[in-house]
Amino acid sequence: MDSLFATYNRWNVNVVSAEGSKIIDDQGNEYLDFVSGIAVNNLGNRHQKVQQAILEQLDQYWHVSNLYHQEPQQTLAKMLVEHSAGDAVFFCNSGAEANEAAIKLARKYTGKSKIITFKQSFHGRTFATMSATGQEKIHSGFGPLLQEFTYLQYNDSDGLASVMDDSVAAVLIEVIQGEGGVIPAQPEFLTSVEVLCKQYGALFIIDEVQTGIGRTGKPFAYQHFNLSPDIITVAKGLGSGLPIGAMIGKAKLKEAFGPGVHGSTFGGNPISVAAAKATLDIIFNDEFLNEVNEKGKLLKTGLKNELAGVESVLEVRGCGLMLGIACNGDVSPIISNLRENGLLVLNAGPNVIRLLPPLTITKEEIQQAIKLIKAELIKFDILHPV
Numbered sequence: 001m002d003s004l005f006a007t008y009n010r011w012n013v014n015v016v017s018a019e020g021s022k023i024i025d026d027q028g029n030e031y032l033d034f035v036s037g038i039a040v041n042n043l044g045n046r047h048q049k050v051q052q053a054i055l056e057q058l059d060q061y062w063h064v065s066n067l068y069h070q071e072p073q074q075t076l077a078k079m080l081v082e083h084s085a086g087d088a089v090f091f092c093n094s095g096a097e098a099n100e101a102a103i104k105l106a107r108k109y110t111g112k113s114k115i116i117t118f119k120q121s122f123h124g125r126t127f128a129t130m131s132a133t134g135q136e137k138i139h140s141g142f143g144p145l146l147q148e149f150t151y152l153q154y155n156d157s158d159g160l161a162s163v164m165d166d167s168v169a170a171v172l173i174e175v176i177q178g179e180g181g182v183i184p185a186q187p188e189f190l191t192s193v194e195v196l197c198k199q200y201g202a203l204f205i206i207d208e209v210q211t212g213i214g215r216t217g218k219p220f221a222y223q224h225f226n227l228s229p230d231i232i233t234v235a236k237g238l239g240s241g242l243p244i245g246a247m248i249g250k251a252k253l254k255e256a257f258g259p260g261v262h263g264s265t266f267g268g269n270p271i272s273v274a275a276a277k278a279t280l281d282i283i284f285n286d287e288f289l290n291e292v293n294e295k296g297k298l299l300k301t302g303l304k305n306e307l308a309g310v311e312s313v314l315e316v317r318g319c320g321l322m323l324g325i326a327c328n329g330d331v332s333p334i335i336s337n338l339r340e341n342g343l344l345v346l347n348a349g350p351n352v353i354r355l356l357p358p359l360t361i362t363k364e365e366i367q368q369a370i371k372l373i374k375a376e377l378i379k380f381d382i383l384h385p386v
């Protein structure tokens with residue numbers, strides 16, 4: 001372990017295997033996984049249909065490069081455009097790369113350079129996406145950042161209206177801020193972003209890296225509203241654990257991203273594409289998504305009811321199976337106690353417990369998690385009276 005840069009605060013769990021919604025460590029402990037590899041394993045760990053698709057592709061070709069036509073890339077791109085407002089797809093390897101592509105395309109297409117994003121947003125760790133991220137702690141020590149990024153208050157339509165003008169290339173926004181604290185955008189705010197973008201010739205870019213691929217009960221979270229973004233970026237859940245990202249854009253943008261303008265050696269890697277195709281085959285399906293909505297409601301109302309009397313809980317919020325429990329203090333001891341009791345959950349900022357179970361989670365597992373969370377929060381209440 002000491003041969004690694006210590007860029008991650010790792011938990012004291014040494015994983016040896018994972019299956020469905022369970023992770024098993026080297027002590028034989030079994031954990032209920034409400035993290036899903038940070039919104040990646042939306043079908044749980046090692047879904048057998050995805051594994052089968054990967055094995056089949058392993059027998060055909062692993063990598064040939066984007067010098068060649070690859071039919072599976074076309075099929076996957078078609079699945080993404082058929083279920084979104086976009087018409088064309090650029091494949092890359094991560095969420096940051098998808099946003100990086102979106103930022104470059106916005107500047108190239110509009111000929112303008114100013115990008116508006118929001119406080120508490122998270123868009124990635126590359127230079128452009130770090131510059132787009134509205135959190136000082138992510139910027140710290142790396143200055144000077146890329147120029148022409150402006151961070152506005154999230155959910156403040158008037159603030160945006162007062163800053164928008166003809167010099168803006170794009171507004172980049174999450175429908176629910178994930179890392180920033182599971183903070184949902186208000187519908188009127190999202191509408192005003194779209195209207196102002198149209199009015200000033202700026203691109204409307206939605207970062208669906210965490211919220212996309214069925215996480216909120218729709219293929220993409222923006223589809224809960226009547227919106228038509230110019231660009232949608234995805235990654236995390238797309239490949240069920242294999243690295244792949246995608247930027248999905250409208251037809252008018254195709255001309256600005258012609259041959260030689262942008263690229264990635266591994267972008268659209270065949271093994272990752274095979275995993276993604278199998279993933280979308282299952283998730284982009286009304287029956288599956290209805291169940292996600294149902295389970296999301298079960299978890300949210302269950303938590304709301306069970307935590308109603310708990311003083312340290314301020315709010316249960318979010319959509320589908322992306323929920324946050326906002327507390328009045330540092331949640332890290334709660335998270336580590338839950339882990340010791342067999343439930344893996346994440347934080348989102350210091351005071352929010354973030355729940356991202358696999359979309360395949362069962363109703364029994366949801367009840368089990370609610371019980372464990374309630375017990376832990378009641379203990380926390382006694383130790384930290386308001």
Ligand SMILES: *Cc1c(COP(=O)(O)O)cnc(C)c1O
Pocket residue numbers: 093094095096097099122123124125174178179207208209210211235236
């Ligand atoms: C995780 C995340 C990213 C960055 O994705 P990486 O694959 O880690 O580069 C970007 N935007 C959002 C909203 C994310 O949650």
